[in-house]
Amino acid sequence: MTLQFLAISKFPTRRKEAIQKVRKVADGLARKVEEAMQKDLLEATEKLNDYAEFISKPYQDSAQQRIDWLLETQQELATTVHKLQDFKVEIQNLHVS
Template sequence: MENFSAAAASKLFEQEIREVFLGTFGGLGAAGLSASLLTSVLPTTLEDLLALGLCSAGGLIAISKFSARRQQVVDKVKRTADALARELEEAMEKDLLETTESLENFVKLIGKPYQDSAQSRLGKLLRTQDELTNVEEKLKALQIEIQNFHILR
């Protein structure tokens, strides 16, 4: 993206368009000028007509190339636009990835104390549960002992 210059692209596009028009109308003008010069120099009408026909054919060729030249410029602009779009998309993806990683690291950093606190509370709860289980087993054992004591009396 750093390499792209809108001003340079605009100048290049303008130059391409200018070359297409100059090539077309320059060829047409050269054909007309040649026809004019040849008709003034050639001695017979037949030669004048032949020169006019050849110069007209040259002008026709110059005009017929206009469409192909225009299409070349359009294709060149499309390729440039596609390349720019790809670069832009890659830059956006890179920026998104960097932002996502940064946000993920931020969340980990901010959430670390809460995660540690939750882990600590979970550990305390598990120890309390183990103690309650042990107390329950002792109570059952005492209950059985009391029942056995009543039976013996």
């Protein structure tokens, strides 16, 4: 009878230990799942970013070519305006002489 009482009296302690072991295993598993999900999310984000860059590359190149052309045209116009101003001064000097 005493042995039975000792065995029964240890149930709460054993139950607590079992619950702690289960929590510890569950926490470890939850951490591993979260880490795996974070890794998958990071990889998916990187792939999506690479895809977006790949898809947009031709448009970026086209836009850059257009900008380069516009800058070149702007420079040509500025040069032409400067030449016109020089011609205007020359014409004014011809009338004065």
